[in-house]
Amino acid sequence: MSRAIIVSAFIIFIICISAGLAAAQQRATFTVGTATAKRNQKVTGTIEVPRGVDAATSIPVAIVHGAKPGPVLALVSGAHGTEYTSIIALENLIGLLNPAEISGTVIIVPLVNIPSFERKVPHVNPVDGISMNRMYPGKMEGTQTDRASYLITKQVVEQSDHLIDLHGGDLDESLRPYSYWTKTGNENQDRVSKEMVLAFGLDHIIVSTDRPKDPSASRYLENTATTRGKPSITVEAGYAGTVEPGDLAALVDGCLSVMRYLKMLPGPATAIEHPVWIEKILTISSDQTGIFYPLVKRGTYVEQGMKVGYVTDYVGKTIFEARAPGAGVILYICAVPSMSKGATIANVGVVKRDGDPR
Numbered sequence: 001m002s003r004a005i006i007v008s009a010f011i012i013f014i015i016c017i018s019a020g021l022a023a024a025q026q027r028a029t030f031t032v033g034t035a036t037a038k039r040n041q042k043v044t045g046t047i048e049v050p051r052g053v054d055a056a057t058s059i060p061v062a063i064v065h066g067a068k069p070g071p072v073l074a075l076v077s078g079a080h081g082t083e084y085t086s087i088i089a090l091e092n093l094i095g096l097l098n099p100a101e102i103s104g105t106v107i108i109v110p111l112v113n114i115p116s117f118e119r120k121v122p123h124v125n126p127v128d129g130i131s132m133n134r135m136y137p138g139k140m141e142g143t144q145t146d147r148a149s150y151l152i153t154k155q156v157v158e159q160s161d162h163l164i165d166l167h168g169g170d171l172d173e174s175l176r177p178y179s180y181w182t183k184t185g186n187e188n189q190d191r192v193s194k195e196m197v198l199a200f201g202l203d204h205i206i207v208s209t210d211r212p213k214d215p216s217a218s219r220y221l222e223n224t225a226t227t228r229g230k231p232s233i234t235v236e237a238g239y240a241g242t243v244e245p246g247d248l249a250a251l252v253d254g255c256l257s258v259m260r261y262l263k264m265l266p267g268p269a270t271a272i273e274h275p276v277w278i279e280k281i282l283t284i285s286s287d288q289t290g291i292f293y294p295l296v297k298r299g300t301y302v303e304q305g306m307k308v309g310y311v312t313d314y315v316g317k318t319i320f321e322a323r324a325p326g327a328g329v330i331l332y333i334c335a336v337p338s339m340s341k342g343a344t345i346a347n348v349g350v351v352k353r354d355g356d357p358r
C-alpha cells in the first residue's frame, strides 16, 4: 500500500473509533428507578427501596436527559433530611434545567432521607437510627439505610461519570459554606475533581486525603463515586433549619457552573481564583452535658486557645469552657443550647499556608 492509502486507512479507523465512543455516550433512553427519559426529556419517578427487616421507602428522582450527548452528572441531597438549603437547591434545579439546552444527562436525587425530612429528625434516618451518608456502598440484606445506599450505588453512582453530594449545616449546626476536594493520587481524576470544586465556587475548600480507598467500604456517597474512578465533590451550605437566599444561590449556581465546566451547558465556565484551602479539621467536643453558649460565629477566625463557647449546668454554673485547639476558621458551631457530653461544639478548619494543593 502506498503511504497515502495507509494514512487514509488510519484516519478512517480513528473516525470509526470516535463515532463508536460518541454512540456509547448517546443513550436513547436513560432509566433510574421508575423513571425513564428519552433524549430531550425531563422525567420524574422514584427509586423503590423494598421492605426488608424494616419498612420500605420511596426515594424521589428526576432525570434530565439532554438533547445532545455528553457526560452523566448525578446531583444528590437530603441524606440528612433537615439540611434544607441543599434539598431546596436541587428542587429548584429540577425546575430550572431544560433538556433542550443540555449535553449529557443529569440525575437529580433531591431527598434521600424522607423519614428524616418528614419527622424533622437531624443527622440520621429515624427508621434505623443510622446516618444515610455512612453505609455506602450498601447492601440489600441490611436496614433501610443499607438498602437505600445499595440502590443509590447501583442506579445513580454506577450510571454517572461525576457526582456532587450536597449537604449543609443540620438543624443544630451553624455552618459557613465550604466544599470538599478528595485527593486520590490519580493525577487525571484529581485534576478534574479539583476543577469541578473550583468551578462550584465556594471560597473555602477542605482537602480530604483520609477517605477509605476501598470501593467495597466507601462509607460516604461522594467517596463511592470517587473510589469508582468518577471525579466527584461534596459541597455544604445552609444552616440550622434556614433556607437563606445567598446559601441557596451558592448551591444552585455552583451546580450550573460545574455543568458549564463539564460542557453540559453552553457558556464559559467560571472558577474561584483564590479559595482558602483547609488542610485539617480540629473538632472541639463537650466534656459535659448542659447548656451551650457560643462566643463566636460560623466563619470566625480563631487563634489557638481562644474561648469559642462554654457550657453551664441547668442552674447557671459554668462547667466547661470550649477552647480552640489550634488556629483556624470556625466551619460550624453548635447552633442550639442543648449540649451533651461528647457532642461536637465546633469544627475548626486549619488553613493551608503553603498555597495551592497539588
Ligand SMILES: [Zn+2]
Pocket (backbone or CB within 6 Å): 079, 080, 083, 166, 167, 168
Ligand atoms: Zn449532611
